[in-house]
Amino acid sequence: MRELLHDRREPVDLAERHIGDVEGTSLFKAGIEYTPPARGTWTIAHTPMLVPGAHEVYVCPGNCLRGVVLSAAEGGFSNRFSTVEVHEENLYDSSMEDLLVEGVTDCLSRLDTRPSCVFVTSSCIHELMALDFGHLMDELRRRFPDIDFVESFMNCTMRKSKIGYEDVQWRQNYAALRKVPKDPRSVNTIGSYFALDPGSEVASMLASGGYRLRDLCRVRSYDEYQAMATSWLNLYHWPVAAEAARDLRDRLGQESLYLPYSWDAAEIRSSLAALAETCELALPDLDDLERKADEALSRARDELGSAELRVDAASTPRPFGLARLLLEHGFEVTEVYSDAVMAGDEQAFSWVRGHRPDLLVSAMVDFRLRLRDRDAEERARARGEKFIAVGQKAAYFTGTDHFVNMIANDGLLGFSGISRLADLLVDASRTERDARTVIQVKARGIEGYPLPLDAPAGEEASRA
Amino acid sequence: MREVRVKTPNYACDLSGICSALYELGGLIVMHDASGCNSTFATHDEPRWYDVDSMVYISGLTEYDAVLGNDDAYIDDVVEIALERHPRFVAVFGSPVALLMGTDFRGVARIIERRCGIPTFWFRTSGMESYVVGASQALAGVASRLCPDATPDTRPARGDRLRVNLLGVTPLDFSVAGNAEALVRFCDESGFEVVSSWAIGASLDELLHAGEADVNLVVSSLGLACAEALAEKYGTPHVVGCPIGTSASAELARLVRETAADGRTRTLGSGSDKRGSGRLVTVIGEAVFAASLRRCLAGDLGEGNVRIACPLEDPCGMLGPDDVSLQGEEDAARVMRDSDLVIADPLYEVLLDGDRSDGTSTTFVRFPHEAFSGRMFRDEIPRFVGCGFEEALRRSLAGAAR
Numbered sequence: 001m002r003e004l005l006h007d008r009r010e011p012v013d014l015a016e017r018h019i020g021d022v023e024g025t026s027l028f029k030a031g032i033e034y035t036p037p038a039r040g041t042w043t044i045a046h047t048p049m050l051v052p053g054a055h056e057v058y059v060c061p062g063n064c065l066r067g068v069v070l071s072a073a074e075g076g077f078s079n080r081f082s083t084v085e086v087h088e089e090n091l092y093d094s095s096m097e098d099l100l101v102e103g104v105t106d107c108l109s110r111l112d113t114r115p116s117c118v119f120v121t122s123s124c125i126h127e128l129m130a131l132d133f134g135h136l137m138d139e140l141r142r143r144f145p146d147i148d149f150v151e152s153f154m155n156c157t158m159r160k161s162k163i164g165y166e167d168v169q170w171r172q173n174y175a176a177l178r179k180v181p182k183d184p185r186s187v188n189t190i191g192s193y194f195a196l197d198p199g200s201e202v203a204s205m206l207a208s209g210g211y212r213l214r215d216l217c218r219v220r221s222y223d224e225y226q227a228m229a230t231s232w233l234n235l236y237h238w239p240v241a242a243e244a245a246r247d248l249r250d251r252l253g254q255e256s257l258y259l260p261y262s263w264d265a266a267e268i269r270s271s272l273a274a275l276a277e278t279c280e281l282a283l284p285d286l287d288d289l290e291r292k293a294d295e296a297l298s299r300a301r302d303e304l305g306s307a308e309l310r311v312d313a314a315s316t317p318r319p320f321g322l323a324r325l326l327l328e329h330g331f332e333v334t335e336v337y338s339d340a341v342m343a344g345d346e347q348a349f350s351w352v353r354g355h356r357p358d359l360l361v362s363a364m365v366d367f368r369l370r371l372r373d374r375d376a377e378e379r380a381r382a383r384g385e386k387f388i389a390v391g392q393k394a395a396y397f398t399g400t401d402h403f404v405n406m407i408a409n410d411g412l413l414g415f416s417g418i419s420r421l422a423d424l425l426v427d428a429s430r431t432e433r434d435a436r437t438v439i440q441v442k443a444r445g446i447e448g449y450p451l452p453l454d455a456p457a458g459e460e461a462s463r464a
Numbered sequence: 465m466r467e468v469r470v471k472t473p474n475y476a477c478d479l480s481g482i483c484s485a486l487y488e489l490g491g492l493i494v495m496h497d498a499s500g501c502n503s504t505f506a507t508h509d510e511p512r513w514y515d516v517d518s519m520v521y522i523s524g525l526t527e528y529d530a531v532l533g534n535d536d537a538y539i540d541d542v543v544e545i546a547l548e549r550h551p552r553f554v555a556v557f558g559s560p561v562a563l564l565m566g567t568d569f570r571g572v573a574r575i576i577e578r579r580c581g582i583p584t585f586w587f588r589t590s591g592m593e594s595y596v597v598g599a600s601q602a603l604a605g606v607a608s609r610l611c612p613d614a615t616p617d618t619r620p621a622r623g624d625r626l627r628v629n630l631l632g633v634t635p636l637d638f639s640v641a642g643n644a645e646a647l648v649r650f651c652d653e654s655g656f657e658v659v660s661s662w663a664i665g666a667s668l669d670e671l672l673h674a675g676e677a678d679v680n681l682v683v684s685s686l687g688l689a690c691a692e693a694l695a696e697k698y699g700t701p702h703v704v705g706c707p708i709g710t711s712a713s714a715e716l717a718r719l720v721r722e723t724a725a726d727g728r729t730r731t732l733g734s735g736s737d738k739r740g741s742g743r744l745v746t747v748i749g750e751a752v753f754a755a756s757l758r759r760c761l762a763g764d765l766g767e768g769n770v771r772i773a774c775p776l777e778d779p780c781g782m783l784g785p786d787d788v789s790l791q792g793e794e795d796a797a798r799v800m801r802d803s804d805l806v807i808a809d810p811l812y813e814v815l816l817d818g819d820r821s822d823g824t825s826t827t828f829v830r831f832p833h834e835a836f837s838g839r840m841f842r843d844e845i846p847r848f849v850g851c852g853f854e855e856a857l858r859r860s861l862a863g864a865a866r
Contacts, residue, residue: 031541032494033524035506037514061560063477063591067504070473070838073811082470088590091564099467106468124498124561128530156498157561161527367521367545436514440839442507 015366020357025341038392040444053222055115060123082107121152191241194411289415296422307386313338315391321348392439466792480509481598492551497559508838557587603690632687636835646849654717705732706756711763740768748808755782764854
């Protein structure tokens with residue numbers, strides 16, 4: 001392993017620290033937050049759009065509504081999106097239930113075509129008012145028996161609760177699936193904004209075993225969506241999807257297997273072995289796959305040279321795992337932006353802390369980030385050095401146009417995912433992107449959905 | 465139902481109005497909310513967010529604090545930042561959840577001010593009112609809380625040039641298309657000296673000199689409450705209207721001079737007492753803008769039959785008896801279909817579906833409004849302030865008619 005080429009940099013404020021100074025896995029105190037203008041992550045308005053034929057009705061106060069309805073307009077799906085605006089009197093005069101039922105009814109009566117499925121989304125205030133949502137859904141189902149109604153929740157106040165609202169949204173994205181007989185040759189991958197690469201080991205193994213892999217990102221009709229209920233197994237890849245996997249197991253009897261978005265070769269091997277055992281599949285030559293991934297990383301390292309890398313936690317659920325992989329392969333990772341150590345990333349965090357104690361960890365939403373200089377790229381260039389960010393937030397905070405535009409792992413999985421990442425690093429090194437324009441677009445890739453069945457992962461990125 | 469929309473968005477809300485109005489003044493602005501309210505503002509309502517640092521934050525309210533009604537963390541965090549960053553002032557207000565929690569913002573502000581010694585405002589917000597309501601409170605709050613009390617020396621003897629404050633200037637109505645600068649230029653060309661612009665391109669220190677002005681020019685509905693606060697404090701009269709095109713600009717300049725002379729408040733009119741005949745033109749938008757554009761259409765382009773359809777509050781009383789206060793999307797669609805020509809944000813166009821009953825169709829002229837479509841059509845927003853805009857408008861009307 002090479003030594004850091006750059007001088008040890010000191011933290012600029014209390015929202016930045018050397019990883020070696022972190023005790024336990026608690027990074028930063030939660031508190032007042034800033035929202036950086038990197039918008040490529042998906043919101044609750046976007047996720048239900050993956051269900052073909054679904055229509056969203058948001059029943060919320062105006063300020064919340066405005067964010068989601070403009071997301072729909074910008075994303076080009078306004079025709080699948082309606083709103084019922086809550087006013088202050090609805091909080092006090094017992095009209096909230098009527099507003100929801102009559103409002104949704106009015107929305108549906110105004111649509112040109114009848115949707116197959118309607119996500120009725122409430123907000124924080126409904127939760128706190130203890131609205132009997134089940135009763136209201138029953139009434140809507142009575143009025144519109146041909147429509148599958150799904151409760152949905154734009155409940156930001158639940159962000160840090162036991163089950164986060166993103167987890168809940170993924171669960172609800174599959175809530176309209178009805179229990180049907182299982183197809184022993186059908187498997188789902190669930191809970192990802194980005195399609196699984198058909199060239200990944202997981203997809204290849206399943207294909208060679210005669211399995212059909214169903215992926216919501218590639219589903220093109222409501223019938224195809226419903227066919228996901230025929231699968232006997234759900235693969236999921238990050239903790240946010242665990243709640244969906246649990247619900248599908250309880251409701252539909254589908255088994256689940258966690259194949260994490262891992263950057264660790266041993267864990268990838270273990271995952272593939274688990275898949276092989278669960279589905280009675282032959283294992284590919286893992287040594288060969290790992291060797292190819294290592295070769296790709298070596299090529300990338302040669303291309304990047306001493307370029308400084310910074311990784312953010314919006315690009316991957318395991319930023320410390322990615323930092324470890326890159327450090328072990330000779331890259332100059334100097335900073336990770338992450339507000340917390342996420343589930344599954346603890347071991348990698350400890351490894352980085354032990355091996356690179358002077359690597360900096362920075363918060364992403366701490367108020368101090370608003371006031372920090374964003375000129376790392378400029379300073380690196382003045383030194384005649386290269387600078388590359390992994391993730392939109394890292395790009396913004398460093399001011400670089402050389403960045404890997406990756407969100408929530410981009411569907412990159414296994415050794416093929418590592419190889420693909422290596423290619424993306426090379427591309428980021430060679431290509432300047434206008435970060436200011438690129439990262440302010442919400443929900444990267446949504447305009448490319450649904451993907452053709454054979455489109456490689458990352459296809460949506462190129463379309464974006 | 466007026467609450468239902470299936471084709472159009474709603475306007476920016478009160479929280480965004482406050483943040484927009486206070487954005488450049490060096491304060492610490494903290495919404496008591498979990499996440500979404502700040503995201504809406506920063507993404508869709510604030511064109512300065514990427515480039516201009518401002519201490520606009522959310523408290524990161526959690527479920528447990530909401531259920532327990534615990535505001536202590538909010539107070540402690542705000543005080544911590546205030547003591548670390550020394551803002552010029554602190555502003556606290558909340559989301560719908562804070563409203564439901566019953567957070568006592570008056571008390572919160574008092575505690576914060578006592579603990580950190582920095583002037584602290586509170587605003588009554590719900591996340592359910594329009595940006596007009598929010599920004600009005602914010603600008604009036606600065607005037608009443610921060611501007612110094614009047615003294616015999618507050619307003620120096622008048623020189624050659626009348627002194628004016630521009631009230632109600634935010635990107636929500638003027639975007640970042642050069643309109644704020646054009647307002648200053650209009651004043652300069654009219655022989656007026658701008659004391660302060662509330663609140664684009666001015667520091668808080670400039671605003672604190674507002675008492676020196678002879679007349680306040682209220683250029684949007686957002687500025688009226690501020691004008692009233694300044695009138696109470698300094699006795700300054702105001703004129704309402706925005707200099708859009710040559711006719712409105714000339715008339716406004718005249719009104720400012722008359723008001724400076726006699727101290728009577730005045731409002732830019734349409735140029736005639738009654739709507740004339742001819743094709744029916746409907747302008748949808750914020751009331752002062754729409755009324756001022758009507759003046760331009762009538763005075764510069766000869767459109768005698770212009771109607772305002774206002775989906776927002778009209779505190780300045782710009783709407784006449786033939787104008788319409790829009791009550792929701794269906795109402796807007798009906799009003800638009802009744803018109804021969806509609807000037808409105810592009811997101812309204814979808815409400816014009818098909819020909820009218822007489823077989824004719826309504827012509828639509830795109831005029832993006834940041835408070836409605838956010839950043840979507842920002843590049844299309846014209847520099848509408850000042851003499852000469854009527855030529856661009858004439859071309860737009862002609863182009864749309866084709």
